[in-house]
Amino acid sequence: MDLTAAPSSPAASAAPLKVAVLLASNREGRFAPVVSDWFLSRTAGHSGIETDLVDLAELDLPIAHSYRPDAEARARLAAVSPRLAAAEAFVVITPEYNHSYPAPLKNLIDWHHTEWQAKPVAFVSYGGISGGLRAVEHLRQVFAELHTVGIRETVSFHNAGALFDEQGRHKDPSGCEAAAKTLLDQLVWWGRALRDAKAVRPYGS
Template sequence: MNLTEGTTSTLPVPSDPSTAAGHEPLRLGVILGSTREGRFGPVVADWFLSRVGARPDFTPELIDLAEVDLPAAPTARPGPAARAELAKVTPRLAAADAFVVLTPEYNHSFPAALKSLIDWHYAEWQAKPVGFVSYGGISGGLRAVEHLRQVFAELHAVTLRDTVSFHNAGALFDEDGRHTDPADCDAAATTMLDRLAWWGLALREATALRPYAA
């Protein structure tokens, strides 16, 4: 299991940096990118949300793309059906201070529904940090993450180096959705969330002082 795409930093990372300084919790949009029938994504999402829920520095909200049916081709003048679907998700993206994208790997990349969500929005991503939790077979979804980094860079978002990835994910969880050996992945999630809290707070404060203009 490659949990952080490289060696773990030895620098100390303070826990709960935002609440320790008396700041409001960061609003975290957790985007579940798989919509495929029989998907494994909800198992990973439940595991991750249980970790976020134990932290006072985040207020998480799950954004499940299986509940949104955006047209594949964005347009500047969406029709009534597209506007109704956008109304389900756009305000939630705009309100978020940070994101974590949960993605599988499909054919060396990420799902079409996730690309559609990203392409339908622009300002909602700007000057916000994005973390990744990926899952899949032998690659653990890391090739999907590398493609997503390029996309989010174009949208002026800040992607985190530290990730969590599950290789051969189906074999790592029991029938009740519990990870059978959680120590390493729990540590990786803590590191990623600590980094996300630092970036989320820094960027929220910066944009409050000086709005970001792309």
């Protein structure tokens, strides 16, 4: 490999970061769309980001039991795998189920490997008294195994159902909006830094 390869151009470095937002819940009657709509309204005002919402409720992936999927699994994965591969960063929006995160999210994670590597991942969680933070702590360990860079700052909604009005607007948004800005600023910094680094030296080489 040519270690003297030129770094990415200033234009490429300044290009908006491609962020896949993973909406983890697929339960009927889920609260997830309220949280994702709120979060995407925050990303819409951030010039450094382009988002792609990956809603697990719209996927129908078979259980990941092998890294050699059959023809049916390959067809289903074709709808989502290229989107993960194209992403330069991830934000996971997750509830907390039984002190952890939803099974469909683990299934999506386990079907993929290189798609996650050397990219930053941030977390937005919601739930009862814990605000989904126990799910986030489990996810940090899983994504670390997949060679991601975890963003320290989170956005968490404790007793989430009481925080939003009937139109999905947060009743007291100052704190969560500030947390979202910090999360996104850190995500963009790491995303651009890793993008530039991989342009000079591919990850793992």
